[in-house]
Amino acid sequence: MTEVSVEAPNSSDRLALIRERLQGFARARDWGQFHSPKNLVMALTGEVGELTEHFQWLTEQESQGLSGTDLDDIREEIADVQIYLLMLSEKLGVDLLQAVEDKIDKNERRYPAERVRGSRRKYLP
Amino acid sequence: MTEVSVEAPNSSDRLALIRERLQGFARARDWGQFHSPKNLVMALTGEVGELTEHFQWLTEQESQGLSGTDLDDIREEIADVQIYLLMLSEKLGVDLLQAVEDKIDKNERRYPAERVRGSRRKYLP
Amino acid sequence: MTEVSVEAPNSSDRLALIRERLQGFARARDWGQFHSPKNLVMALTGEVGELTEHFQWLTEQESQGLSGTDLDDIREEIADVQIYLLMLSEKLGVDLLQAVEDKIDKNERRYPAERVRGSRRKYLP
Amino acid sequence: MTEVSVEAPNSSDRLALIRERLQGFARARDWGQFHSPKNLVMALTGEVGELTEHFQWLTEQESQGLSGTDLDDIREEIADVQIYLLMLSEKLGVDLLQAVEDKIDKNERRYPAERVRGSRRKYLP
Numbered sequence: 001m002t003e004v005s006v007e008a009p010n011s012s013d014r015l016a017l018i019r020e021r022l023q024g025f026a027r028a029r030d031w032g033q034f035h036s037p038k039n040l041v042m043a044l045t046g047e048v049g050e051l052t053e054h055f056q057w058l059t060e061q062e063s064q065g066l067s068g069t070d071l072d073d074i075r076e077e078i079a080d081v082q083i084y085l086l087m088l089s090e091k092l093g094v095d096l097l098q099a100v101e102d103k104i105d106k107n108e109r110r111y112p113a114e115r116v117r118g119s120r121r122k123y124l125p
Numbered sequence: 126m127t128e129v130s131v132e133a134p135n136s137s138d139r140l141a142l143i144r145e146r147l148q149g150f151a152r153a154r155d156w157g158q159f160h161s162p163k164n165l166v167m168a169l170t171g172e173v174g175e176l177t178e179h180f181q182w183l184t185e186q187e188s189q190g191l192s193g194t195d196l197d198d199i200r201e202e203i204a205d206v207q208i209y210l211l212m213l214s215e216k217l218g219v220d221l222l223q224a225v226e227d228k229i230d231k232n233e234r235r236y237p238a239e240r241v242r243g244s245r246r247k248y249l250p
Numbered sequence: 251m252t253e254v255s256v257e258a259p260n261s262s263d264r265l266a267l268i269r270e271r272l273q274g275f276a277r278a279r280d281w282g283q284f285h286s287p288k289n290l291v292m293a294l295t296g297e298v299g300e301l302t303e304h305f306q307w308l309t310e311q312e313s314q315g316l317s318g319t320d321l322d323d324i325r326e327e328i329a330d331v332q333i334y335l336l337m338l339s340e341k342l343g344v345d346l347l348q349a350v351e352d353k354i355d356k357n358e359r360r361y362p363a364e365r366v367r368g369s370r371r372k373y374l375p
Numbered sequence: 376m377t378e379v380s381v382e383a384p385n386s387s388d389r390l391a392l393i394r395e396r397l398q399g400f401a402r403a404r405d406w407g408q409f410h411s412p413k414n415l416v417m418a419l420t421g422e423v424g425e426l427t428e429h430f431q432w433l434t435e436q437e438s439q440g441l442s443g444t445d446l447d448d449i450r451e452e453i454a455d456v457q458i459y460l461l462m463l464s465e466k467l468g469v470d471l472l473q474a475v476e477d478k479i480d481k482n483e484r485r486y487p488a489e490r491v492r493g494s495r496r497k498y499l500p
Contacts, residue, residue: 014222015136021229028238034245034432038180038188041173042288042431044206045295048166048173049424055163056417057370057409059310063163066217075219079228081169081210082221085203092191094200096207097139103204104146113153120159120307159307163417167306170420174299181292182284182495185434245432261390264472271479278488284495288430288438291423294456298416298423305413313413316467325469328460329478331419332471335456342441344450346457347389353454354396363403370409 015086015097022087040088047084051077137222140211147212165213172209176202262347265336272337290338297334301327390461390472397462415463422459426452 026032054074055063066074089096134142151157179199180188191199214221259267276282304324305313316324339346401407429449430438441449464471 013135015140018222018225018229025229025233029236029241030243031245033243036185036188037191038183038185038292039431041177041180041188042292042295042427045173045177045292046424046428046431048170049421049427052166052170052417052424053421055166056414056421058163060161060163063161063166064216066162071217071219074217075224076228076231078210078214078217078219078221079224081206082225083228085206085210086225089203091189092196092199092203094196094203096203097136097143099200099204100143100207100211101139103201103208104143104150106201108150111154116154118155118158120156164306167302167413167417167420170417171299171303171306174296174302177292177299178296181289181296260388261472264476265390268472268475268479275479275483279486279491280493281495283493286435286438287441288433288435291427291430291438295423295427298420302416302420305416308413310411310413313411313416314466316412321467321469324467325474326478326481328464328467328469328471329474331456331460332475333478335453335460336475339453341439342446342449342453344446344453346453347393349450349454350393350457350461353451353458354393354400356451358400361404366404368405368408370406 019086019090022083023090026087035087035091037088037091040084040091044081044084044088047077047080051081140222144211144215147208148215151212160212160216162213162216165209165216169206169209169213172202172205176206265347269336269340272333273340276337285337285341287338287341290334290341294331294334294338297327297330301331394461394465397458398465401462410462410466412463412466415459415466419456419459419463422452422455426456 026035051074054070054077086096088094089099151160176199179195179202211221213219214224276285301324304320304327336346338344339349401410426449429445429452461471463469464474
């Protein structure tokens with residue numbers, strides 16, 4: 001039997017590697033005890049709140065031309081949201097990409113282009 | 126054996142396809158006009174709110190044993206959050222997976238395992 | 251003139267009555283068991299999410315001219331947020347109006363008018 | 376004509392005084408330009424996010440026994456949420472206390488005690 005490092009990635013897929021890193025990160029810090037789905041949903045809320053604070057006083061137009069440290073900070077908040085969403089999906093046994101693909105299928109059936117074109121009324125997922 | 130195995134597409138390819146579908150979906154409905162980064166952040170908030178409503182009266186333990194239609198509904202809310210996060214990243218020119226990998230790097234430096242083990246105090250990303 | 255005018259009840263009295271009604275409402279339904287501060291914060295998130303959904307595709311200008319059923323719906327979401335904020339304060343033993351007055355005092359010291367006038371940069375409570 | 380200070384309160388009611396202080400605060404800083412209802416809803420989200428961060432890793436039981444600086448910090452976040460909710464109501468012309476009283480009336484009709492007692496299922500406002 002050859003020795004294998006406990007932390008060696010067992011996948012070449014990028015998202016799978018990210019998931020493994022997140023699991024290893026929490027395990028090394030014994031933080032799994034805090035990561036119930038309920039708590040992870042709250043953590044997601046906290047991060048979306050931080051993301052929102054970057055946008056709340058901007059006009060829509062200003063929000064379209066972000067760069068520099070503003071964008072760097074926002075990029076980091078987006079990463080935090082994504083990290084908690086991955087952790088939540090993992091805990092719940094949800095295949096995140098499959099869930100997204102299924103939801104796009106559903107939205108395509110639910111909002112026929114010819115009926116909702118240009119209207120924000122029909123558009124609440 | 127020289128045959129190339131029929132592999133599942135990797136996540137980067139799947140994500141690229143998902144991004145294309147989301148762009149086509151908005152274009153066909155002329156909804157791009159509503160999708161400023163500011164508005165997409167608000168849409169993200171709305172979806173996290175819906176996700177939260179599924180968890181607010183559950184105990185942590187109950188949140189760990191979800192199944193059936195509860196889990197189906199939650200899976201869909203998670204997909205909605207992911208969809209808006211992808212659209213937001215796209216609009217801002219943020220490479221989502223790279224942002225996540227960079228943030229995990231940063232968190233690993235910021236929270237040395239031996240110093241924060243088992244403590245929720247140190248742990249606010 | 252010595253007659254006591256029939257005044258509208260003052261807001262402190264009205265708030266006290268509202269608090270009593272909310273307590274009675276939860277007690278009659280045996281819902282106090284769900285109302286831990288943690289859960290009430292999640293409920294608050296859910297309601298802010300619903301409120302947000304009414305605004306996410308509006309321009310700022312459109313958000314200033316709301317009326318009719320749109321405004322009626324928004325008025326109800328605002329009430330829901332207020333209700334959970336009152337319940338949360340109650341559970342935590344926080345005097346809500348006093349907390350607000352103290353925070354305004356603090357903000358007045360923290361953001362001297364002459365230094366922050368017209369700038370959104372200085373302005374994150 | 377006797378001179379009257381521009382900032383002199385014209386009401387003896389506590390909530391009315393708070394509203395006047397908030398208006399004077401924004402006016403003195405020329406911040407009214409940022410306070411569209413849409414933006415105030417986002418600011419509300421940001422504050423609820425900050426509030427949530429205090430609770431996300433706590434058990435429900437821990438959330439019931441808060442004191443000291445934890446509670447002080449939470450009290451301030453609650454004040455921030457209340458401040459933005461007051462500002463939003465003001466901008467929309469919503470009578471906040473009346474909206475709450477009307478919503479409690481509606482909830483009392485909608486959730487008859489004998490039908491929903493002890494059940495979290497029926498309970499989503």
